[in-house]
Structures are given as structure tokens and as C-alpha cells.
Amino acid sequence: MTEWEAGLDDEEAGAVMRTVVRQLKLWRESAGLTQAEFGVAIGYGEELVSSVERGRRIPRPEYLDRADEALGAGGKIAALKQDVAEVRYPKKVRDLKRLEGEAVELGAYNNSVVHGLLQTQEYARAVFSARRPPFTVDELEQRLSARVARQEIVGEGAARPLFTFVQCESTLRRPMGGRAVMRRQLERLLEAAKYPNVDLQVLPLGHEENPGLAGSFRLLRLKDGTTVGHVEVQHLSRVIADPKEVQLLEMRYGNIRAQALSTRESTALIETVLGET
Template sequence: MSDWNVEPDDDEAGAVIRTVARQLKLWREAAGLTQAEFGTAIGYGEELVSSVERRRRIPRPEYLDAADTALNAGGKIAAMKEDLAEIRYPKKVRDLKKLEAEAVELCAYNNSVIQGLLQTEEYMRASMATRRPAFTEEALEQQVAARLARQDILAEAPPRVFSFVQCESTLRRPIGGTMVMRRQLEHLLALGRFRNVDLQILPLDREDNAGLAGSFRLLRLQDGSTVGHNEVQLVSRVINEPKEAQVLDMRYGIIRAQALTPRESLAFIEKVLGEE
């Protein structure tokens, strides 16, 4: 179990929390059980049951499964696991995931770390562990779970089109150590062979680099519009103003032209891997 830790302006999560807590309490009272009796029936303490009903704690899937069985709910309580699974993630992650679900093409340029959709879990944990102030263990697990959940989009049908440009520096920065980076580079090679993924490397010896201002993403949506996404220190911003999105679109096109082709890029990654 864990604290809710919901952002003050996260109305969507708040609504889900209230609904789940209310339903659990109604089912318990309808069964004529006190919080202590219900806790005994599902294998949890009275204090924890009280915290869940007062919306101070988030029930894990096994809590809802146990409640469903003890209250003979026939799957109605267990079904709430899907709603809770989404709101466990920070609001900015959920909003980004919704945008990604609407996109027919996703493009990303990164010059600091491997792009999140391309990261192995080991690399992900190692990069997040460098954050200062440090994440708590619980917050780290939440961040990792949220990012891993977003990666499902790479294999969803019908396949979307993905374009990634990674600066060479991201291949050589030894986040997590040698073995973590080896597995990360091997993972890049595997993803780069997906038919709907174009993976390009922008070498450090290029005299021209239109991406010096930093990493960013572009999402081309089903309605034909394009939005950008920029994440820097303490700020995660969706850029939907057409003129600003157009600048990023133009910039990304130049970056792709300056980078190695997808075929050359896979060979380059293999070369770097051989140097590890």
C-alpha cells in the first residue's frame, strides 16, 4: 500500500479516488462488517481499511481482489483495478500518454539521455536514480512503472510511425555502468529493426547541429495537427501553439537531415557496442 500523493489540481485522479473509496465503504457496510471485521476478512489491518476509505491510501490490486472475494462482489470491485492503474501515474504522464495514443507519428530528438520509449528498465532506473533531490523508493517505482507503461505503444496495432534521433553522446554516457549500457545499446539495435521505427544517430563530429538548444518531441495527431513536447528542469510543457510547433517541426527535419541514415545508424551503434 502507498500514500496517494495526488497533485492538488489533479481533478481526474481525485474523482476516481472518491468513487473507489465510496464503493468500498458501501459494499462493506452492505455486508454488515465493521472496518476491523473487514480487515480481518481480507488480511489487512483496521487502520489501513480506514485509510483507504478516507482516501489517504491507494489500494493495490491484491487489496481489491481480496475485497471482491470477501464481499462476494462478483468482479465489480476487482474491475476498479483498471481505473486505479491509470491514476497511479502523475498527471503529466497520463496527459502525455493520451496525446501519444492520439498520434499517428511520434518524433523525438534527445541529446542528454536515451529517449524514454527506447530505454531498458535497468537504464531507466539508473538514470532516475541520479535525480537530486532523490526520489523516494516509492516514487522511483511509480516513475519506472509509468514509463514502462508508455512503452506499450511501440507494439500496439495498428502500428504508428516512430522517428528517433539520438545524439552520439547519449550512446557513450555510461549511465548505470558498462553492462547496463551494453544491454541498452543491444535494445536500441533490436528496436531500430522494427519496420515502423526509424532510429538515427547524430554524430559528435558533425559541424552543424540544429538540436543544440536541447531535446524535444513532436506528435502528429489524427486530425492533421502537430504538437510539441518539451521537458526541461522542473518543467514539462505541451506546445500546441501552431507557430511554435511549426518551428520545432522545421528544426526536427533539419536534425534528421544532419544525422546518419537509419541503416548507417544501426552500424554506428554496433561500432559503439564493440568498443564497450
């Protein structure tokens, strides 16, 4: 089991983990096992068992599966995996994933890196590794897992949202992670562009006008008909719900899409850049 501090910095995650910890401890004590004996039974050390029961570490799915089997819980402990999976990631990631899950349409403009929903795992690792001060190994793996989990929403299927992505050409030419990583990332963009519910456009560097100079952002149209925006800069993540501010983002996004290449032209440009990489 990869060791990393739980970092429960929000009330929701704390409440979930207090419930999980209480259940694990009650089941273990009811079975008459010490932490050391329980650790032997599930294949983990006493120190790790103690850290989990004190709420200092979040148990991984296999930990809960082994605990369920060793304690004869009949699936009651294993059922906690879904709740634990949600709080494993930072609150801002959980909130964003929920918004994406409620969206029927998602539009995004990116001018620094490829959008997170379209990143390969290797490219995402390179992006996270570029952070200064750097993430610890465990923090990096946590964020990487969270990003990959969010990508499940992209793909073919009747229940999938409609996606429009506009990438500044600079994101195609910035060799994050090196040549091999960037080639695979460009191939991933071409794959995503083939999905019937994905429109992928590129805003060329050669255009004199660029309405997106203020930075990357996204718009999410939700099932109830409302639209919210989301911006993320440095270490700040903000959901924009004020109608006037959302309207400004919608106008800006419309201008960006109008300045961008068509989907066919964008695909051709990506293929050109891939051939040069």
C-alpha cells in the same frame, strides 16, 4: 502491497479516487465488516484499509481483486482497476500517455538520455536515481512503473504509430547505470531499430553542426491531423499546440534528421559503441 502516498494533486485523480473510496466503504459496511475484519478477510492490515478508505493511498489491483472476492461483488469492485490504474501515475505522465495513444506518428530528439519509450527498466531506474534531490523509494517505483506502462505503444502491429527517434551520440556513450546496464540498453536500441514502424537515427558528435542544442523535444501527429509538440526540462513539462511554435519544432526536427546518420549507418554506430562498452 507497496506503501506509498497517493499524492492526488489534480482534480481528475481526486474525483476518481473519491468514487473508488466511496464504493469500497459502502460494500464493506453493507457486508457488516469493520475495517479490521475486512483487513483480515483480504490479507491486509487495518491501518492500510483505513488509509485506502480515507483516500490517502491508492489500492493496488490485487487489493481490489481480493476485496471483490471477499465482499461478493461479482466483479463490480474489480472493474475499478482500470480507472485506478490511470490515476496511479502523475498527471503529466497520464496526459503524455494519452497524447501518445492518439498519435499516428511520433518523432523525438534526445540529447541527454535515451528516449523514455526505448529505455530498459534498469536504464530507466538509473536515470530516475540520478535525480537530485532524490526521489523516495516509492516515488521512484511509481515513475518507473509509469514509464514501463507507456512503452506498450512501441512494437510491431498494424495499429502502432510510426516512430522516428534521433539520439545524440552522447546518449550512447554516457554509461548510465554502469557498463552492464548500458550494454543491455544498446542492445535494446538495436532491437527497436528492427521494428518496421521505427526509424532510429544517431546524430554524431563529430558533426560541426547540431540544430538540437536547445534540448530534447518530441512531435506528435494526432489522428485528427493536427500536430503538437512536447518539451520537458527540469521539473517542467509542456505541451505545445500553437501552430507557429509547432512549425518551428518541425523545421528544427527536419534539420536534425538531415544532419543525423541514416538508419543503416546509425545501427552500425550503435553496434560499434556496444562493442566498445
